[in-house]
Amino acid sequence: MNKLLIICGPTATGKTRIASDLAKKFNGELVGADSRHVYKGLNILTGKDLPIDGTKIWAVDLVEAHEHYSVSQYQQFARGIIDDIHIRGNLPILVGGTGLYIRSVIKSIDTAAIPQNPSLRTTLYLQSVSQLQKILLSLDPKKWGNMNTSDRNNPRRLVRAIEVATWNTGHQKSQDHAPTFDVLWIGLTASLDKLRDNIKARVRARFTQGVVEEVRLLGKTLDDTMLPAATSLGLTIVRGVVSGQLREDDAIEQWTTQESSYAKRQLTWFRKDTSIHWFDITNGQYQREVEALVKEWYTS
C-alpha cells in the first residue's frame, strides 16, 4: 500500500524543518497542508518558511492572493500530487497545520464536489440566522436534525447546508472515495506557554524580515474582506502599523495573541484524532525518536 507520512501540529512547532530533514533521509517530497500558504505574495505574513535545503514542497503559491481557494480544490490538487510522488517512487510527506485540509486528503468528504453557488450565497447572507435556520429546516430536516447547537448558530454552516440541499434536489447524490494510504501520522506540540514564546519570537522576526513592507506592497488587493486571504492572522494588525496607528510593540503583542488562540484551535481539532503520534518539541530527543519511528514504518 502506498505510504503517506503526515506531520501536523499547531503553528510554530517546526513542522517544515523536521519534514525536510525526513524528506532527505527517506526520498521525500513535501506537500503543504496550510490554507494560507496557497496564496502568492503572502510570504512573511503567513510564515511561509519554505525548506532552505532545496527540498521540494508542493501546494504552496497556487493562486493569487485575491482569488478564492477552498478545501475542495486543495483536495483535488493534493491527492493528484501525492499520486505523482508515488509514481516517482518517492515518499509524500503531508505537512501543515490546517486540519481540514489534511483530512480532505485521507478521508472522504461526500459533499466536496458540490460547487458553490455565489448568487444563492449572496441572497442567503442577507438573511438572519433564524431565517437561515427555517430555510434549512424546510429544505432538509434530516440535515438540520443532525446539526448541533454550535453549527445551528453558524451562518457559514447553515448557508453551505442550504447550498448542498438545493443542489441535491436536482442531482445525483455526490460521493467521494478517499484513496487509501498506509499512513504514519506525527504531531508536534508543546505546552501552551512554550508555544506562546515560540509564536512571539516568530512574530517579532517577521517584522525584521519586513512584513510591514510586504503588506504595504499588497496595496488594496485584500480590501475585500470576503477573500480568504484577507482573513490571514496579523493582516489588519500590520496594516495598523503601515498606517501609523499602531506601534510595533503593540502589534507584536496583539498578533501573538491571535496566533496563540489559533494554536489552541488547532490543538482542539487534532486532539480528537487518536492515530496521531505526538511528540513534545521541548524534549531534546524528539527528532531522533521521530526518525526512528518513521524508519521502522518506512522499511516495513
Added chain:
RNA sequence: GCUGAGGUGGCGGAGCGGACAAUCGUAGCAGACUGUAAAUCUGCCGGCCGAAAGGCCUACCCAGGUUCGAAUCCUGGCCUCAGCA
C-alpha cells in the same frame, strides 16, 4: 491651589436606589467543525458546596451615613484625568 470629569470583575466599558455577582466587548478556559477552516460557531468565565436546581460567602477606591433595601443617594478621605492658575 481652584474648577470640571471620574474611580466598577485581567483590561476596556455599561449600569446611576430593589428583578445586580453586575449588559456588552476583549483576554482566559473548554468545545464544535464534511467546499471561506489562520475562517465560522457554541459553552464557561468572583469564591465555596452541588450532577443540576439551587444555596452560602465576599464584592463596584476607602471610611462613615441615609434607607426596609445602595455599585447607584449624602459626608469625609485617598487617587486619576482635563482646564485654569
